[in-house]
Amino acid sequence: MFEEGQLYSPVTVGADGSVEVHLGADHPGLNDPAYLARRGEIAAAALAWEPGTPVPLIGYTAEENEVWRIAGAELAPKHQRHAHSEYLRGKAALGLPADRVPQLAMVTEHLFPLTGWSYAAAPGLVPLREFYGALGERVFHSTQYLRHPSQPLYTPEPDVIHEVIGHANQLASPRFARLTEAAGAATRRLETDAAVKAVADVFWFSMEFGVIWEEGILKAYGAGILSSFGEMDAYSHMEIRPLDLHQMATIPYDITTYQSVLFAAENLDQLEDVVGGFFDTVDDVSAHRLLGEHAHA
Structure with a gap:
């Protein structure tokens, strides 16, 4: 379980209207004034954006x-080795540029004809209910900033590389897109924060850090793995457990390190049956029953 606020650097607006991004102590850009200023500039564009108007360029x-x-050049060969074929089909269909950062409007232009999804601009953290609620409407809130140039293969927070290479390629698959939409739809009908959190944690161990067996080989489909240069080398050496909704919704984990426990689906059909079935049917009563088992374990 995690607090979603850990995932992003907080963004604040000063009395004079200036926008400041507060990087963590371990961030490579913490002592780079130019990078800090750039982060503030990009966050300000997202804060000023109003839904229904063109996403800021x-x-x-x-x-x-x-x-x-x-990042794209280093991730691509690892995708060929480690990504599930469904993700690779989505990536090929989406066809985003390899030589430049795509604008979110371009991501939407490529993605919408495939699965009906669009991208919206976010300055950083989007509250849990707002983020997942938007997923239920096939809208993905995405940051637009990039990691610090001194470490192009590492970021302590989700940046546009994670949001697009990880998630947009995933959302270009109709099957993965439906699972993501189902998670969002679930949160829209849930009333308690604990139930929403249970959905978010199952989502973490599936759409973010999920693995799946394909022809006897453990492949990755989670956006968190497939946007991470290092995690693609590490995931197959972790503790691999079968899908278990109770464990996925309750075990603690650390977002700042490689995931030590991963849950593997036997195949894509099982992923849809177990995780998709959970997202499709979960209500407050069943979510609390799932969490209540943990309290008595």
């Missing part, structure tokens, strides 16, 4: 485009 610099290019 970011004038990405040559350095930012190079970070995207390096």
Whole structure:
């Protein structure tokens, strides 16, 4: 279980209207004034954006485009080795540029004809109910900033590389897109925060850090794994458990390190039956029953 606030650097607006992003102590850009200013500028564009209007265009610099290019070039061969074929089909269908950061409007333009999804701009953290509620409407709230150029293969927080290479390629698969939409629809009918949290934690161990057996080989489909250069090398060496909704909704985990426990579906059909079935049917009573088992374990 995690607190979603851990996932992002807080964004604040000063009395003078200035926007500041507060990076964590371990962030590579913490002591880089130019990077901090750029992060504030990109966050301000998202804060000023109003839904229903065009998503803000970011004038990405040559350095930012190079970070995207390096990350994409290093992730691509690992995708061929480690990604489930359903993700690879989505990635091929989406066909985003490899040499520059795609604007969120471009992501929507490519994605919407495939699965009906669109991308919206977020300055950073989106409250849990708002983020998942939007998923139920096939809208993905995405950051637009890039990780620090000194470490193009590492980020302590979700950036546009994670949001697009990880999630947009996943959402280009009709089957993965439906699972994601179902998680969002579930949160819209849940009243208690604990039940919403249970859905978010099952989502974490599936759509973010899920693995699946394919022809006897453990493959990744989770966006958190497939957007991480290091995690793709590490995931198969972790403790691999079969799908278990009770464990997925209740075991503690640390978002700042590689996931030590992963849950593997036997195949895509089982993933849809177990995880998709949970998202489709969960209500407050069944969610609390699931969590209540943990309290008595």
